[in-house]
Amino acid sequence: xxxxxxxxxxxxxxxxxxxLLDPLxxxxxxxxxxxxxxxxxxxxxxxxxxxxxxxxxxxHIKPMQDERELLDMVRVVExxxxxxxxxIGTRSGGTLFAWVRASxxxxxxxxxxxxxxxxxxxxDRRRARLYAAFAAxxxxxxxxxxxxxxxxxxxxxxxxxxxxxRSVDFLFIDGDHTYAGxxxxxxQYGALVAPGGIIALHDIRTTGREREVSTYWQELKREYECxxxxxxxxxxxxxxxxxx
Numbered sequence: 001x002x003x004x005x006x007x008x009x010x011x012x013x014x015x016x017x018x019x020l021l022d023p024l025x026x027x028x029x030x031x032x033x034x035x036x037x038x039x040x041x042x043x044x045x046x047x048x049x050x051x052x053x054x055x056x057x058x059x060h061i062k063p064m065q066d067e068r069e070l071l072d073m074v075r076v077v078e079x080x081x082x083x084x085x086x087x088i089g090t091r092s093g094g095t096l097f098a099w100v101r102a103s104x105x106x107x108x109x110x111x112x113x114x115x116x117x118x119x120x121x122x123x124d125r126r127r128a129r130l131y132a133a134f135a136a137x138x139x140x141x142x143x144x145x146x147x148x149x150x151x152x153x154x155x156x157x158x159x160x161x162x163x164x165x166r167s168v169d170f171l172f173i174d175g176d177h178t179y180a181g182x183x184x185x186x187x188q189y190g191a192l193v194a195p196g197g198i199i200a201l202h203d204i205r206t207t208g209r210e211r212e213v214s215t216y217w218q219e220l221k222r223e224y225e226c227x228x229x230x231x232x233x234x235x236x237x238x239x240x241x242x243x244x
Contacts, residue, residue, distance in 0.1 A: 022126060025056025033058075033133055036097070042074040045101045049094045057126040063094025065202070066236045070095070072229045073200065073238050074102045080198065081105040082169030086159065088112045088150050088185050089175035089202075091123060093131050099172065100134040100141070109135065110144045110162050112155060112189075114175070123147070150175050151184050159189070167194030174202035179212040186216070193243050205230055205237035 032054050039048040049070075052061050063070065077098070083105050090096050090113040100109055111131060113123055123131075128145040135141035144162045148155040171193050173185050182201065190199050204217040217239050220226065225244065230237035 022056055025054070025058060026129070029054030029056070029058035029130070033130070033136075036061075037101070037134075037137055039101055042071055042078055042102060045074055045098050046071045048101075049097055054130075057124050058130045061093040061097050061130075063092060063098075065095065066231055068231050069229045069236060069238050070098060073240075074098050076198070076240065077102040077170060080170065082197070084108045084110075084163070084166055084169045084194075085172075086110045086112070086168045086170070086189065086192070087172045087174070088189060089173065090131070093123065093127065093134070095172060095174065096131055097134050099170065100143075103170075104138075106135070106138075107140050108142050108144070108162070108166065110146065110159060112146045112148065112150045112159060112175070114149045115147050150189070151181065156188055159192070163192065167197065168192045169194055169197045171197070171199045172202070173199065177203060177206075177213050178210050179216055182213050182216050186220070190241075190243070195243055197243050199241040199243060201239045201241075203236060204228065204239040205232065206235055 032052050036048040036052045039045045046067060049061055049063060050067070054060065081103050085099050085103065085106050087096050087099065087110070090111040096109070096111055100106060125147060131145060132143040135143055146155060146158050148158070171189055173182065173189070175185055176182060186199065193199055201213055201217060203211065203213045205214055207214055220241060225242045227240045228237060229240065
């Protein structure tokens with residue numbers, strides 16, 4: 001008898017169950033989302049990210065960020081009010097939520113994330129509707145979800161198509177953390193950022209195998225006007241580049 005091993009059949013069954021119950025999970029998650037959308041101040045926005053609790057594929061939006069660093073970055077976004085926001089590496093959606101809610105002026109938000117990527121794992125296609133709902137109360141805000149490899153030419157082309165000739169005001173990069181990966185994202189998508197816009201990189205202090213954002217960040221600091229948001233000596237950290 002060729003019976004499938006339990007350890008492989010159980011995850012498949014769990015995925016099937018979650019898929020079948022998905023409409024109910026979405027319905028049960030909407031009240032939590034509505035409470036989160038009520039956040040106004042940077043402090044409330046960061047708290048909403050942590051407190052949100054949904055169901056199924058919409059279970060949480062907690063980001064892999066130091067809360068103090070995220071709060072400082074949200075304050076930067078709120079102060080600048082970017083109209084066009086692009087994020088590479090969305091995963092659970094916590095930072096995407098924070099940027100959308102912090103900038104009331106945002107009318108175009110683009111998320112680029114690789115499904116099953118090594119650095120975060122991407123997000124299930126069903127979560128795209130959750131992320132789109134981050135601007136549910138702002139009908140003029142367009143949310144674009146590109147679930148693809150940021151390094152692929154087709155992905156860059158899709159991002160440019162979504163921009164339709166516009167420039168990015170705020171670019172947040174938290175995708176591939178290898179040296180080649182972060183450099184590719186910075187060079188390709190940083191070129192889309194308008195003069196006066198900002199580019200933020202996550203994990204500028206994290207080191208280790210294939211965690212090389214810190215190495216590239218040291219190079220960028222020699223070429224650009226930069227500032228750092230960091231509370232730990234050798235972990236996480238957000239680097240901000242002001243494009244002139």
